[in-house]
Amino acid sequence: MSATKITFATLAISLLTVGTAAAEPMTLAKCIDVALQGNPDITSANLEVDATTAQSKSARGAFGPRLHLDAGIQRWDSPLSANFSDMLIPVVNVGLQNKNGLIPIDKSDLTGPLAALAQPIELRAQTTWSASVTLAQPIASLWTINEGYALRKMGVDLAGLQRKATRRDVAFQVTEAYYRVLQAMRLVDVAQKSVENIDAQVKRAQAFFRAGTVGRNDVLRAELGLAAAKQRLIQANGAVVLARGHLATLMGLPPDAAIEPADKIADVTVAPVMPAAQAEDRAVADRLEIKEIAAQTQQARAAESLAKSKMLPQVNAVANYTHSSPATMFAPKQDIWFIGATASWDIWEGGGTYYGIDEAKARLAQALAARRKAENAIRLETRSAHVNVTTAAEALDVARHAVEQAEENFRIEQKRYESTDNTSFDVLDAENQLTTARGQMQAATYDYLIAQSNLARAIGQQNPLEGRAL
Numbered sequence: 001m002s003a004t005k006i007t008f009a010t011l012a013i014s015l016l017t018v019g020t021a022a023a024e025p026m027t028l029a030k031c032i033d034v035a036l037q038g039n040p041d042i043t044s045a046n047l048e049v050d051a052t053t054a055q056s057k058s059a060r061g062a063f064g065p066r067l068h069l070d071a072g073i074q075r076w077d078s079p080l081s082a083n084f085s086d087m088l089i090p091v092v093n094v095g096l097q098n099k100n101g102l103i104p105i106d107k108s109d110l111t112g113p114l115a116a117l118a119q120p121i122e123l124r125a126q127t128t129w130s131a132s133v134t135l136a137q138p139i140a141s142l143w144t145i146n147e148g149y150a151l152r153k154m155g156v157d158l159a160g161l162q163r164k165a166t167r168r169d170v171a172f173q174v175t176e177a178y179y180r181v182l183q184a185m186r187l188v189d190v191a192q193k194s195v196e197n198i199d200a201q202v203k204r205a206q207a208f209f210r211a212g213t214v215g216r217n218d219v220l221r222a223e224l225g226l227a228a229a230k231q232r233l234i235q236a237n238g239a240v241v242l243a244r245g246h247l248a249t250l251m252g253l254p255p256d257a258a259i260e261p262a263d264k265i266a267d268v269t270v271a272p273v274m275p276a277a278q279a280e281d282r283a284v285a286d287r288l289e290i291k292e293i294a295a296q297t298q299q300a301r302a303a304e305s306l307a308k309s310k311m312l313p314q315v316n317a318v319a320n321y322t323h324s325s326p327a328t329m330f331a332p333k334q335d336i337w338f339i340g341a342t343a344s345w346d347i348w349e350g351g352g353t354y355y356g357i358d359e360a361k362a363r364l365a366q367a368l369a370a371r372r373k374a375e376n377a378i379r380l381e382t383r384s385a386h387v388n389v390t391t392a393a394e395a396l397d398v399a400r401h402a403v404e405q406a407e408e409n410f411r412i413e414q415k416r417y418e419s420t421d422n423t424s425f426d427v428l429d430a431e432n433q434l435t436t437a438r439g440q441m442q443a444a445t446y447d448y449l450i451a452q453s454n455l456a457r458a459i460g461q462q463n464p465l466e467g468r469a470l
Contacts, residue, residue: 025262028178029465031251035174038252042170045163052159056152062145065137073129080124130324136342137317147306154302158295164462165288170250172457175464176450177247182261183446184240187439191233194435197410198226198428204417205424218424225428229435268445270393271452276386279459283382284375286460293374297367304360313345378458385451385458392448399441406430406437 026034036042138145205222208214245255253259274282284290321337413430416422453464 024258025260027262028175030262031178031247031259032171032174032464034253035170035251036167039170039250040252041166042163043252045159045166049156049159049163052152052155056149056156059145059149059152062138062148063142065135068134068136069131070134071129071131074127076124076126076128079122079126081122125326128324128326130322132320132322135319139315139317139341141312141314141316143312144306144310147302151299151302151306154295154299158292158299161288161292161295165292168288168457168462171462172453172464174247174250175453177243177250178261178263179446179449179453181240181243181247181259182263182265183442184236184243185261186442186445188233188236188240190435190438190442191229191236193438194431195226195229195233197431197434198222198229201414201417201424201427201431202226208420213420214423222424222428225424225431232435265445265449268396268448270396270448273386273389273393273455276383279386279455280379280382283378283459287378287458288460289374289378290371293367293371297364297371300360300364300367304357304364307357307360313343315341315343317341382455382458385455388451389448389455392444392451396441396444396448399437399444402437403434403441406434410434 202219202222202225205214205219209216209219244257244259248257248259249255251257251259273279317339318341319337319339322334324334410427410430410433413422413427417424417427456464456466
């Protein structure tokens, strides 16, 4: 028995040390603020907005002209030259024939222009380079570009809505996790109180045993009840550690981060709830999911218009300037330019563009159908959240009365034991009912707060702290 007690005590101390070491009290509002800065889902949503914004800016750049540069430089192994003297001498010799025959000459006999022609001629320098600049401005394709830009811009709006939805979801997840930590801590208090009550019963039983008014089995029964209560306390402490770890993870912190809730919820007042039909109508009007689907529908319409625009020919205005250097005998140094227009049109490509229009129409029909489905789902979700709030409020009221009854029953059983009208079994049974009632009241309290939060989210509230009057 002693070894078992030491093991339980050691485990309890270690759990408490991990869960509360160097913990800084944090309110629910502070936890939400930290989560909105460090939660990985929100970071991903922010990056998605940045990516879609960059895509939109990239598409916008296609409206203006495109300046294109082609340039090249070549270093050859040697210059390219030609020597015409071998062809020139025979020609000159033929021209100098007389009646006595040929008058042979060689290169040294050539003078004037003939001497210049006999020299090697450079056809290509060892180093050559050229540059060409082309300016192209789309004309007929501006419609296609505009539709593509509109589609990308809608993507930015959609990413912004999704980021808002992510921030909302994280805020409500943190709210629920925060309440679960508080609930787990209150259950530790309940378990600790149970240990104290049963420990007092053990001492009474031992005193009565020494006085000879109860048997040894009465004391053993009380001691077994104390061991069971200590086990429940250890489990409750472990639940606190896990609840804190879950909250820390949602906040973007390591699971072992020390978080101590600062909010103290002494009593909860049940607030009036709006009618279910009104809550459903508000949810359909305010939920971001409906706005997301509306944005997706606009995207689908823009995609259909973009697909249609691809049926048109592509016409561009073009201007070009080209420079090449150095000059040679057959290729002088060049500086040339032109202006004009180019046109291209895929007259037949197997229906690829045409069927793209059909695909866009189908996507649009999908988006419209998704809206109807989403509205029904949101109404059902809101109705479920509404029912959970009302039932949680009723359960909380029942739990409060149960605690009052269990406390009175435990008091009576204690008095009866002091009068030796019952046994430790009766006292332990009454104490177990009291502990159960207290635990159920704590669970009902935080279940009600979480149900309120879920209803707030269901009807379209962005901030869990907006209020409780739903």
